[in-house]
Amino acid sequence: MGVVQRQAPSSEDDRSLLARLAGGDCIALETLYRRHAPWLMTRLDSRCGDRELADAALQETFLAVWRKPTAYRGDGDVAAWLWGIAVRRLIDELRRRRVPPIDPALITDPLLERQDVFHRTAPAGTEEMALADPRYGELGPAIQNLAPELRAVLIATAIDGLSTKEAARLLGVPQGTVKTRLMRARHAMQEALA
Amino acid sequence: MDIVRLEANWAVIRAELEAPRPRLLERTLRRLGIPAAATRLVVATPALRRAWLAAVAVVVLLGIGAAQPDDPGSLWTFLVLTPILPVLGVALAYGPASDPMYEAQLATPMQGLRLLAVRALVVQVVAVAVGGAVALLTPSIRPMALAWLLPGLALTAAMVAGMSALTPRRAAASTAVAWVLGVVLTGAVTSDQLAAFAPGGQLVMLVVGLVAMLLAYRRRDRFDHLALT
Numbered sequence: 001m002g003v004v005q006r007q008a009p010s011s012e013d014d015r016s017l018l019a020r021l022a023g024g025d026c027i028a029l030e031t032l033y034r035r036h037a038p039w040l041m042t043r044l045d046s047r048c049g050d051r052e053l054a055d056a057a058l059q060e061t062f063l064a065v066w067r068k069p070t071a072y073r074g075d076g077d078v079a080a081w082l083w084g085i086a087v088r089r090l091i092d093e094l095r096r097r098r099v100p101p102i103d104p105a106l107i108t109d110p111l112l113e114r115q116d117v118f119h120r121t122a123p124a125g126t127e128e129m130a131l132a133d134p135r136y137g138e139l140g141p142a143i144q145n146l147a148p149e150l151r152a153v154l155i156a157t158a159i160d161g162l163s164t165k166e167a168a169r170l171l172g173v174p175q176g177t178v179k180t181r182l183m184r185a186r187h188a189m190q191e192a193l194a
Numbered sequence: 195m196d197i198v199r200l201e202a203n204w205a206v207i208r209a210e211l212e213a214p215r216p217r218l219l220e221r222t223l224r225r226l227g228i229p230a231a232a233t234r235l236v237v238a239t240p241a242l243r244r245a246w247l248a249a250v251a252v253v254v255l256l257g258i259g260a261a262q263p264d265d266p267g268s269l270w271t272f273l274v275l276t277p278i279l280p281v282l283g284v285a286l287a288y289g290p291a292s293d294p295m296y297e298a299q300l301a302t303p304m305q306g307l308r309l310l311a312v313r314a315l316v317v318q319v320v321a322v323a324v325g326g327a328v329a330l331l332t333p334s335i336r337p338m339a340l341a342w343l344l345p346g347l348a349l350t351a352a353m354v355a356g357m358s359a360l361t362p363r364r365a366a367a368s369t370a371v372a373w374v375l376g377v378v379l380t381g382a383v384t385s386d387q388l389a390a391f392a393p394g395g396q397l398v399m400l401v402v403g404l405v406a407m408l409l410a411y412r413r414r415d416r417f418d419h420l421a422l423t
Binding site for chain 1: 196199200202203204206207210211
């Protein structure tokens with residue numbers, strides 16, 4: 001299996017699945033899992049480089065959805081909401097197991113490497129749409145060309161939507177460092193895209 | 195994409211969904227860092243829960259009884275009876291007569307003494323918490339409010355040690371009788387009703403408790419074959 005195959009588009013959309021979940025429907029959770037777990041797993045892998053950790057975060061994500069499907073407020077994409085949960089579970093797992101954060105050089109986003117694959121597999125949030133849009137074709141390579149530690153910070157904040165505090169936890173650096181790196185990343189991006 | 199891995203993760207989620215959700219008590223205990231095996235044991239035992247309720251009810255009633263400032267005997271009653279409650283709680287929580295899990299436990303690899311100790315500890319903690327709260331909230335007994343803590347621990351330890359040779363109920367009864375006799379005799383000899391709770395008496399109870407724990411530990415193999423009747 002080379003390329004992620006997204007399940008054939010189900011007749012039921014994510015929101016109504018969540019509504020069924022709220023009624024305790026186990027099948028709805030499975031449908032949601034089949035649809036979203038593949039890209040969530042790929043992306044979690046790309047953020048931590050430890051498969052065991054990514055697995056734990058993935059499991060916790062769907063358990064959290066099962067326990068509280070009503071946490072979805074109905075604004076924005078369900079996929080983006082799921083990723084928000086998943087990346088925070090990953091941070092929790094990192095802290096709980098006290099694993100040293102990985103080398104920022106290894107942090108990447110599938111989107112930045114193979115836009116075609118990611119575009120087909122991941123229901124995209126606004127940022128991903130922007131990045132995957134051919135009109136912004138230079139954005140992806142520009143991020144890829146950043147220094148690793150700057151790229152990691154940019155991915156954590158701009159793509160994952162983490163606060164600087166959460167990004168600091170994910171990357172294992174002080175919050176101030178995240179802020180300075182973010183600023184430097186912005187300058188570098190401005191220059192690259194000028 | 196790793197289908198095997200996706201399926202394995204789904205299997206874990208699925209198992210978690212199907213497992214009964216731990217009740218509030220169990221989750222609280224786990225959050226306090228108590229191992230899952232011990233928390234399950236605590237909540238899986240209806241006999242233990244009944245024992246708690248009984249202990250709590252009696253302590254509350256005693257506390258109310260002891261709150262009569264005109265009656266000097268009420269403090270004595272409170273101090274003598276409160277340390278025995280955990281002992282009775284453990285006796286009720288253990289043994290074939292009251293525990294539907296008893297047979298199952300004999301077949302488990304968990305050591306008998308450890309099992310008994312976990313339960314004794316749970317009953318003790320509840321009794322100490324409730325008894326302490328009642329004592330501190332009752333002005334007339336406040337100066338002596340905590341004088342029963344050490345005797346309570348010592349008596350539970352003594353009873354556990356006694357269970358290496360006797361049935362739970364006999365061990366509890368002997369411990370209780372020995373305690374009441376000890377307090378009464380000490381009171382008669384020193385002509386101070388509460389002499390057993392003075393620093394000297396506390397020291398004796400500390401020694402009794404430590405010796406009992408040591409004894410129970412040395413005879414730990416006996417707990418795997420407790421007398422059935």
